[in-house]
Amino acid sequence: MASVTDRDLIDFVYAEARLLDLQRYDEWLALFAEGGHYWVPLQGSQQADPRSHNSLAYEDRLLLSLRVERLKDPRAHSQHPPSRAQHVLQQPFVERRDDDANVYELSTPFMYVEARAEQQLVLSGVYRHTLEHSGGALRILLKRVDLLNAEAAFPAIQLFP
Amino acid sequence: MNQYRGRRDSIRALVEDDRVHRDVYLSEELFALEQEHFFANTWNYLGHASQVPRSGDYYAIDLAGRPVMMVRQADGSIRVLYNRCAHKGTKLVTDTCGGTGKFFRCPYHAWTYKIDGSLLAIPLKKGYEGTRMSECETGKGLVALRHVVVYRDFVFVKFSDHGPDFEDYFGEALQSIDNMVDRSPTGQLLIEGGAMRNVIRCNWKMYFENINDTVHPVSTHESAVRAAESLWKDRAPDEPKPMAMEQILPFGSSYDFFDRMGGRVFANGHSLLGVNFSIHSGYSQPPDYEAAMNEAHGVERTLEILERSPQNSVFFPSLAVKGSPQAIRVIRPLAADRTLVEAWSLRVVGAPDLLFERTQTYNRLVFSPMSVVAHDDVHLFESVQEGLRAPGNEWVSLHRNFDAAELEQETITTNGTNELLMRNQFRAWSKFMTLGMEA
Numbered sequence: 001m002a003s004v005t006d007r008d009l010i011d012f013v014y015a016e017a018r019l020l021d022l023q024r025y026d027e028w029l030a031l032f033a034e035g036g037h038y039w040v041p042l043q044g045s046q047q048a049d050p051r052s053h054n055s056l057a058y059e060d061r062l063l064l065s066l067r068v069e070r071l072k073d074p075r076a077h078s079q080h081p082p083s084r085a086q087h088v089l090q091q092p093f094v095e096r097r098d099d100d101a102n103v104y105e106l107s108t109p110f111m112y113v114e115a116r117a118e119q120q121l122v123l124s125g126v127y128r129h130t131l132e133h134s135g136g137a138l139r140i141l142l143k144r145v146d147l148l149n150a151e152a153a154f155p156a157i158q159l160f161p
Numbered sequence: 162m163n164q165y166r167g168r169r170d171s172i173r174a175l176v177e178d179d180r181v182h183r184d185v186y187l188s189e190e191l192f193a194l195e196q197e198h199f200f201a202n203t204w205n206y207l208g209h210a211s212q213v214p215r216s217g218d219y220y221a222i223d224l225a226g227r228p229v230m231m232v233r234q235a236d237g238s239i240r241v242l243y244n245r246c247a248h249k250g251t252k253l254v255t256d257t258c259g260g261t262g263k264f265f266r267c268p269y270h271a272w273t274y275k276i277d278g279s280l281l282a283i284p285l286k287k288g289y290e291g292t293r294m295s296e297c298e299t300g301k302g303l304v305a306l307r308h309v310v311v312y313r314d315f316v317f318v319k320f321s322d323h324g325p326d327f328e329d330y331f332g333e334a335l336q337s338i339d340n341m342v343d344r345s346p347t348g349q350l351l352i353e354g355g356a357m358r359n360v361i362r363c364n365w366k367m368y369f370e371n372i373n374d375t376v377h378p379v380s381t382h383e384s385a386v387r388a389a390e391s392l393w394k395d396r397a398p399d400e401p402k403p404m405a406m407e408q409i410l411p412f413g414s415s416y417d418f419f420d421r422m423g424g425r426v427f428a429n430g431h432s433l434l435g436v437n438f439s440i441h442s443g444y445s446q447p448p449d450y451e452a453a454m455n456e457a458h459g460v461e462r463t464l465e466i467l468e469r470s471p472q473n474s475v476f477f478p479s480l481a482v483k484g485s486p487q488a489i490r491v492i493r494p495l496a497a498d499r500t501l502v503e504a505w506s507l508r509v510v511g512a513p514d515l516l517f518e519r520t521q522t523y524n525r526l527v528f529s530p531m532s533v534v535a536h537d538d539v540h541l542f543e544s545v546q547e548g549l550r551a552p553g554n555e556w557v558s559l560h561r562n563f564d565a566a567e568l569e570q571e572t573i574t575t576n577g578t579n580e581l582l583m584r585n586q587f588r589a590w591s592k593f594m595t596l597g598m599e600a
Contacts, residue, residue, distance in 0.1 A: 035453040040531065054354040054506060054521045057531045062392060063405055069388035070533050080541035130362045152502055153358035154530035156539045 004133045009104050010092045011130055012138045017110075020160050021113075025068040028160075032061050033132055033139035040161065044125065044150035056150065056157070080159060082160040083116040085159045092129075102133040103141070112161045123161050124148045165190050169437075169598045175592040179563040179584065180556045183549045186364035192497040195594065199478070200225035201321035202593040203429075204330045206480040206491060209232055209507070210259060210314040211240060211351040218274050220258045224318070225494070228252055229306070231316055232261075232276050241306040241318050247299045261330045267305075272409045278303035313342045314350060315480075319343055325429070333572065334431035337474030340484045340557070341507070343466045346457035349510035350487065355522050357504040357528045359535070363542035365478070365494035368502060371538065372473045372490070373434050373582035375419035378412050381541055385533045386413035404522050411440035412534060422472065422577040430477030430589030432582045436574060439472035447513045457511075459500045475582075477589055486520035490528065498546050504528035559584045 019028040032038070041047035042055040050058045059067070070076050092108040108127040113120060128144040145161050165172050165188070172194070175182040184191060199356070205224060213233040221230035221244050221420045228244040230253075238446045242251045246267040251264045253274070264281050273281040280302035294300050308319035310327040315338055317327065324330070342348055361368065371377065378386075389409045393402070402410070423436035435441075446467060454463040467485075474482045481490040487507040495501055504527075506520040527534045549557070562579035575581055 042357075051518070051521075052354070054357070054358070054525055056525070056529050058525065062403065064394055065389045066385070066409075067533055069391060070384045073384035073387055075387075076537070077381065078536040151355065151358070153360045153503075155360055155362070156536050157531045158536055 003099070004104065004138065006097075008095045008138065009094055009106055009131060012106055012131065013046075013092040013127070014089060015082075016087055016129075016140070016143075021085060021087055025071065028161050029061065029064055029068055031138075031140050032064065032143075033134075033141050034061070036061060036140045036142065038140075038145075038160070040065055040145040040147065040150070042150055044148065056147075056154075060064070078156065081117045083114055083158045085115075085161075086113045088112075089127075091113040092127075099149055104131045104138075105129065106131070106134070114157065116158070116160055119155070121155060121157065123157070125150075125161075163190070164188070165194060167599075168597045169522070172595050172598075173591050176587045177556075178565070178568065179560045180589050182554050183393045183557060185590070186367060186557075187497060187549055193595065195494070198596070198598065199432070199590065199594045200494075202319070202324040202596045203478055203589075204308075204310070204317045204324075204327055204476075205478070206476060207241060207316045207318050207554050209350070209352045209505075210311055210316060215260060215484065217262045218258070218260045219254055221252075221254050222333075225320070227320065229318070230254060231309075232278075234277060234373070239311050240277060241309045241316070242303045243306075245303070246272055247280065247302055247355070248272050249275075253303070260394045266420060266573045274303050278305050280363065285490055286468035288340060308325060311586050313338055313348075315439055316429065324593065330429055331425070331431060332427055332429075334427045334433070334474065334476060337433060337471065337482050337484060338476075339387065340466060340469050341487055341517040343458070344454075344485065344512070344516075345509045346453040347511075348457075350507040351510060352505055353508045353517070354506045356491075357524050357530065359502045359504075359511070359528070359530050359539070361500050361502060361539050361542055362498055363500055364497055365500040366491055366586070367542050367545060369475065369478065369481075369586055370583045371542065372475055373432055373586075375422070375424075375472075375577050376416065376432065377541075378414065379416060382412045382534055382538065385409065388533075389413075390461065402521060405526055407443070408519075408523050409534065411443070414440060416578065420576050420578045423426075423464070423530075423574065424579060424582050425572065425574045426575050426581055426585040428571040428589075430475070430586045432473075432475045432477075433471050434577065434582060435470070435472035436476070436577075439470055441472065441483065441538070442470045444470075444485060444519065447515050450512050450516070453511055475586070477586055483523075485516075486523040488520050488524050488528075489560050492503055502528070 016031055038048055040057045042054050042056055081129055088111040092106045092110040095107050096105040106129045110127055112123040125147040130142040131138050132141050173184050208220045208231055214234045216233050218228045218233045229241055230244045231239050231241045234240055246253055248270055251267050251269040253267055272283045275281050306318050310317050393406055422439055425433040425436050470485050487509055489505050491503045493501040504524045506524055508517045559580045567573055567581055
């Protein structure tokens with residue numbers, strides 16, 4: 001990619017969700033930039049930053065790797081039976097392009113379903129991706145997951161909304 | 162279904178010296194009796210005073226099936242009122258927290274109340290002249306709870322007039338709240354950063370037992386610990402660990418470690434796990450914090466405060482406290498097989514931000530609905546709730562280190578893997594469940 005088109009950015013967001021649905025977690029992890037984060041704020045879209053208020057998850061690559069490694073362990077008890085996820089995305093909207101810095105922001109309304117045995121959990125909200133274009137590839141600086149009901153009491157959310 | 166109502170001895174027979182009957186977890190009838198008796202006779206945590214900083218601020222929740230709200234008064238005190246309009250029963254507030262100003266106004270028919278609960282004004286007042294309204298319950302305004310204690314900003318209530326007073330009920334267990342508050346150079350904690358809120362399909366008592374279960378981490382948390390260890394194994398031994406690693410890796414501690422940490426029980430179900438040390442003992446203190454503490458408390462007392470770092474202190478049957486990190490868990494039964502668990506973070510006033518960051522990080526890593534540590538706990542609680550239905554064995558074992566001498570004592574210090582800490586909870590359950598109940 002010499003220069004990034006809106007289409008490239010939109011396709012990236014779709015492809016990222018697809019890797020999660022296919023449980024190709026190692027490839028998914030590789031989409032994150034070195035200092036990239038996955039963030040599910042406890043106040044949803046109202047939250048200013050990850051420090052002043054807590055989050056359901058705020059994870060760098062190390063913690064995300066821990067999640068991915070654990071899922072491979074046969075003694076991850078909560079994965080017997082295993083969870084499955086389906087992301088349903090509305091078309092991502094390119095919110096901001098900064099071609100000088102090679103940084104791009106998108107927002108993507110979503111529905112997320114996580115199923116395990118007889119239980120099914122449905123979450124909804126908006127993804128806010130901050131992507132960086134470097135070395136010919138797009139990488140995730142931040143995937144922010146703004147849940148509609150982030151302050152509700154939840155059962156275990158085991159995969160990656 | 163009326164197996165236990167009005168049958169005190171049948172209820173007491175569920176708790177033997179070294180085991181409990183499965184009905185304490187499974188029976189909807191016992192759950193209803195718990196709401197009615199057990200949670201009325203015990204002191205339960207409602208909230209923290211810092212959640213209602215200004216006059217007219219309220220925090221409203223359901224506590225043991227009763228809608229209540231704590232309200233900051235104009236004189237700075239805290240009152241707890243039932244959240245129920247005296248007229249038709251409408252909840253006066255439906256947000257969990259907010260500020261009502263100088264009075265409550267019912268949205269249904271505009272009855273108004275002062276923030277102390279007394280009736281202020283009602284529309285069409287003339288229509289009540291000559292009626293019995295003003296002499297009956299309705300005319301008295303909102304019902305205030307009689308038994309409310311604000312202990313170092315932790316607000317506890319008791320619904321019933323039966324049962325021990327606050328100091329007798331908690332006794333020495335209160336030292337764990339003292340220790341957390343004393344960790345502030347100004348003696349002040351603030352609830353901040355929101356709560357991790359979980360709904361678990363298990364009985365609430367199972368969660369309380371697990372808070373004192375030192376034998377489960379080795380097998381339950383095997384996958385999370387192994388993943389953490391594999392990510393960290395190639396690092397130099399002196400490489401400083403990120404906070405998350407510092408907090409997760411100790412979950413892999415041995416049976417021996419947990420046994421040596423020691424436990425202590427107090428009368429009425431309370432306990433202290435980690436009398437000698439805990440998985441939290443390794444946290445280093447920032448130098449500016451130690452200096453501020455020395456200034457406030459003196460060197461000797463500071464050392465004493467900071468040395469104490471238990472794993473969990475249980476304030477049976479609603480609260481579990483960690484002194485460091487400053488994290489509390491509030492356990493709210495919703496049904497025989499459904500429990501709400503909230504983990505709150507406390508900011509230590511006068512301490513560096515690092516302490517609050519530790520607390521928030523710990524709550525997020527270990528008590529979030531997305532926590533990889535909690536996933537295996539929750540799965541196993543739900544698995545027990547289902548497995549208990551199997552015929553052939555109606556009892557849950559609490560035999561480890563049982564000693565008949567324990568029945569004669571109240572405060573006992575013992576090894577960290579002794580199931581005494583769980584037996585002690587059930588003895589209190591039996592006592593307060595049947596307190597004042599006729600045979």
